[in-house]
Amino acid sequence: MIEMTLSEVADAVNGRLVLGSAASAADGAETVVLGESQTDSREVRPGEIFFARRGEETDGHLFAARAVDAGAALVVAEHEVDDRVPQILVSETTEALGALATEVVRRVRDRGALTIVGITGSNGKTTTKNLVAAMAERLGPTVASAKSFNNEVGGPLTMLRVEHRTRTLVAEMGASAPGEIARLARMAPPHIGVVLSVGLAHAGEFGGIETTFRTKSEMVRDLPDDAVAVLNRDDPRVAQMADLTAARVLWFGVHPEAEVRASDIDSDAEGTRFTLHAGGHEARVRFRVLGEHHVMNALAAAAIGLELGLPIADVVEALEAATLAAPGRMQVLGGRDGITVVNDAYNASPDSMSAALRTLAQIRRPEGRSVAVLGAMSELGEYSIEEHIRVGLQAVRLRISELVVVGAEARHLHISAINEGSWDGESVFFETQDEAYAYLLRTLRPLDTVLVKSSNAAGLQGLGDRLGEAYA
Template sequence: MIALTLAEIATAVNGRLIVGDDGSGPDTVIDGESQTDSREIGPGQIFFARRGEETDGHRYADRAVDAGAALLVVERDVDRRAPQILVSDSTVALGALATEVVRRVRDAGGLTIVGITGSNGKTTTKNLVAAMAERTGPTVASAKSFNNEVGGPLTMLRVAPDTRTLVAEMGASAEGEIARLTAMAPPHIGVVLTVGLAHAGEFGGIETTFRTKSEMVRDLPEDAIAVLNRDDPRVSQMADLTRARVLWFGLSDGADVRATDVDASATGTSFTIHADGASLPVRFRVLGEHHVMNALAAAAVGRALGIPLADIVATLESATLAAPGRMEVLGGRDGITVINDAYNASPDSMSAALRTLAQIRKPEGRSVAVLGAMSELGEYSIEEHRRVGLQAVRLGISELVVVGDEARQLHISAINEGSWDGESTFFSEQDEAFAYLTETLRAGDTVLVKSSNAAGLQGLGDRLGEAYA
């Protein structure tokens, strides 16, 4: 974070400063990172004590001070050993401080802000963009999937005076949340990847999802750039909602950055990228043809940042993993390949993962899909789980292993399809599924493990990867 005095921080968060017993005063300078988890606190950092659904951060303020916290942002007086700033809402204060830090660095010149949203692909695209941006200078990007009202500001507060690019993943579970994040860090480049059914249950429907995702580009100024998916009919409509210059990506001929000759395999996807009248071959080692769209989105941002196409291709070709738990290739013993893609799931990403499994299955082995529930679908849940079960059948997946009671509709849908030559097995518990799989997997099998994070199958994927390492 940039250096600020305690008085400046108090003003930024609209709080009241209480000096600590450590001798600090209004002119004491703080430049450490901010944390909301006392277990992550290091010397000189700021601890924001938040009240959550399961616990209250104020209970751990003393632990934060013991770990070296230089400042506590709190809603009640908790520990006088360190200075405190009393606020009415610690989460709001976190966002307010992030807004001030980003404003100061942006006003000083030299900082470009890239905001990325979409129903699928945010983290993969963010990682690729960050790798490209590093070629132009110091870059700050969201850690893990820090993309909400807490993770977003924590990322923004890592901006320093020499930061050239801030790459902010911006997610939402309700209307207005992306708008709040873009108000904290107004993008120079706003990216919308997809509008799908991920979180549709929370949003209340696909049209609400559309309105929410479009918040990324609605307030962009004329000198900004909106990077939009030409192939997604809902995203393409957003061109009419923004004043910014539109830069299209996709497979369509009308895309400014597009791909042709796409060829997926078990080692990645090759394609030819076209941009600004130039064309170059790409060997993209991230597994799954659907990740080509994320690569194209990142490439479009790279062009907007002024990065030469050859350097963009070099960055894409150096990437080997979308993110941990996302199409992560494990295993290898007896030719058994385990693809752990259980970090998250939506109907679109589930469909894409199943297509990948069908494409890369070894001729001598079977395709085995180990699937758990897709969460946050609301009224769409039964229908979408039913549809995925049918898709597994129609893609000719050899065996379906469904894990968890919330995913049972997948199993029922598959076994009701009488023409299927494969089989489906259901287990309520992961241990049962693990035991079954380790007993029945054969040499040459390709196994996909896919579910929403809440279903917890990422651990099952890791266990299978270790078992067949």
């Protein structure tokens, strides 16, 4: 974070400064803080700011003393908690976190050297963010969202890492309800606003695809005319957003109208190769991130990289240097006896589940089987049964050799598959991961290709890791 005095922080968050018992008269309100901000006391390091936030399961105020013991220089809280360090008392801690992020970004942005990239979409945010961050690093110091820090807490924590020397801020901006992307975009107004896709991820929370569309379009609705909206030309709902923004539109996709597009796409177990077309240039790209669907993320990242000022050769080099979308996302493990395990269980939506199954069908060895180990897709609300049934039917139609369905919430997927009479494969169901793991150890054959896919809440990422270790 940039240097700010205690009084400046208090003003930014509209709070009341209470100097701790250790504060000297010589320092007081003019003491400077510049450490990162944390909402988890276990993450606090000396000199950092701890926001005592009330969460769904616990209350950060209960852990303020632990944060001070770890070296916190300042605590932002809703009531006094520990007088060993200065405290700033606010009416609501999460709002204060966002207010401080807004002020820090404003100060850095006003100096004119910071470019802000905001990325949203139903799928692909983290992969695209990682690719863009790698490109932006070539131009200067870059701050990017850690993990999937993209909500009302993770977003501000990322923004507060910005310093005066930061050249690019790459921020995921996610949402579980309307208005959240707009709120994040007000904290860090993007110069480049990106919408990757509009799908059924979180449809249960949003209340339907049209609400999802309106929520994702918050990324571009308030962009000024000197900003850039990077939009997926292949997604018809995203394409509609061109009419909702004053910003210049930069299209990406395989559509012939896309200014940054791909052709001659070819996928296998080693990744995907495609020809990148942009600005009158073309280049062959060997993209080692597994899954043809990740080409769209690569195109979005290429469009952003070019917009940031990178030459196409550097964009290609950055894409070819990437080997993993993110841990738990199309992560290739195993190898013993020719058994390949693809762990893609960090998250799942109907679109990403469909894409992962298509990838499995594409990359299976002719001599081996394709085995899909599938768990539940979360946050689908009223669409849950319908979408799990649809995934089961798709697995059959792609002629996946075997389905291993894990967990009661995914049972409809299993039932859908076994009810499809034209299928010559099979589907088995297990309540627990341990049962599925034991079954797979008994039945996997040399040269099999195994996909492990579920939402994070279903917890199959650990099963994928265990299989990868077993067949390392």
